[in-house]
Amino acid sequence: MSNRDSFIARVHQAAEQGRQYRVALHDVPLDAGYVGAGGDLVQRFAEEVTTVGGQAFVVRSIEDSRQKLRDLLGEAKAASAVCWRHELLDRMGLRSLMTEAGVEAFDYDFLASMSPEDRRARLLACDVGITSCDAAIAETGTLMMCSRPEQERLASLIAPVHIAIIERQQILADLMDAFAMLMKNDEARLTNDGPSLPSNVTFITGPSKTGDIELQLTTGVHGPGVWQVIVIDEAAG
Numbered sequence: 001m002s003n004r005d006s007f008i009a010r011v012h013q014a015a016e017q018g019r020q021y022r023v024a025l026h027d028v029p030l031d032a033g034y035v036g037a038g039g040d041l042v043q044r045f046a047e048e049v050t051t052v053g054g055q056a057f058v059v060r061s062i063e064d065s066r067q068k069l070r071d072l073l074g075e076a077k078a079a080s081a082v083c084w085r086h087e088l089l090d091r092m093g094l095r096s097l098m099t100e101a102g103v104e105a106f107d108y109d110f111l112a113s114m115s116p117e118d119r120r121a122r123l124l125a126c127d128v129g130i131t132s133c134d135a136a137i138a139e140t141g142t143l144m145m146c147s148r149p150e151q152e153r154l155a156s157l158i159a160p161v162h163i164a165i166i167e168r169q170q171i172l173a174d175l176m177d178a179f180a181m182l183m184k185n186d187e188a189r190l191t192n193d194g195p196s197l198p199s200n201v202t203f204i205t206g207p208s209k210t211g212d213i214e215l216q217l218t219t220g221v222h223g224p225g226v227w228q229v230i231v232i233d234e235a236a237g
Contacts, residue, residue: 003195008210010216013177024146029222038162041138041171041172041173042058042138042168042171042231042233043058044138044139045136045137045138045171045230045231046058046229047141047143047226048138048139048141048142049141049206049229050141050142050204051141052140052141052205053206053209053219053227054141054206054207054227054228054229055226055227055228055229056228056229056231057072057228057229057230057231058231058233059193059230059231059232059233060232060233060234061232061234062091062092062232062234064232065092065103065165065230065232066092066093066097068230069092069097069130069163069165069230070097070100070101072091072161072163072228072230073101073103073128073163074101074190076127076128076161076226077127078101078103078127078161079102079103079104079127080103080104080105080106080125080126080127080128081098081104081105081106081126081127081128081129081130081159082106082107082111082128082129082130082154082155082158082159083098083105083106083107083129083130083131083155084107084110084127084130084131084132084150084151084152084155085107085108085150085151086131086132086150086151087132088132088165088166088167088232089130089132089165092165094130095107103128103148106122106123106126107150108149108152109140111123112195122169123154123158124207126158126159127159127160127161128159128160128161128162128163128166129154129155129156129157129158129159129161129162129163130155130163130164130168131145131151131156131162131163131164131165132164132165132166133145133164133166133170134146134170134181134201135171135172135177135178135181136166136170136172136229136231137171137172137174137175137177137178137203138172138173138174138194139173139174140175141174141204141205141206142175142204142205143156143164143166143203143204143229144178144201144202144203145201145202145203145204146148146182146198146200146201146202147198147199147200147201148198153200153202156202156204156223156224156225157224158223159224160224160225160226161224161225161226161228161230162204162207162223162224162226162227162228163228163229163230164228164229164230165229165230166229166230166231166232167186167231167232167233167234168230168231168233168235171231174192182201196229204227206227207219207223207224207225207226207227208222208223208224208225208227210222
């Protein structure tokens with residue numbers, strides 16, 4: 001086989017492998033104002049998370065989510081984790097769970113008390129990042145995450161495993177709903193009634209992926225190679 005034929009064969013092979021992370025293209029009328037996701041949003045979100053290379057686990061209660069998180073930490077052989085501070089994670093009792101699981105938890109307060117050198121070393125050595133999200137988008141299996149103190153981007157980017165815990169109420173049908181939510185928050189801010197807009201908004205769809213010039217798709221090069229989402233659906237209980 002010539003070098004040219006060998007190159008083309010590798011391109012075809014890479015394209016076939018890349019199809020598992022499909023991008024759905026739809027014919028959308030020019031006057032369409034909304035596409036959205038039909039059916040049950042939890043089911044649709046979980047299906048899309050799987051389609052883009054992640055793992056979704058739908059559980060029925062806070063206590064079930066605690067057990068699933070323990071299982072995932074065990075599978076990752078996690079010794080340390082960088083953790084968000086978030087209302088849902090507080091309700092889960094994340095701090096006590098991490099102590100019970102023997103996993104050292106690094107949150108905002110803990111990291112802020114350290115020197116920059118020590119903080120960097122601890123973060124780079126973390127096994128897992130644990131977050132919630134501001135919104136989950138059912139149509140694409142995407143997490144929308146707004147950067148704030150106690151909810152830094154690093155928690156979803158720096159460790160080889162990212163675990164997000166969310167609940168049904170956080171799932172929106174469509175990206176347009178997510179932007180509408182941000183705009184509503186901004187309007188509330190202008191009337192001194194709500195939180196200010198974040199300095200950064202990140203959209204996460206699947207594990208970190210990159211492709212080189214030969215279209216060889218690789219995960220985990222620039223971020224987590226394992227992306228797991230625990231969805232608490234108490235309506236199903």
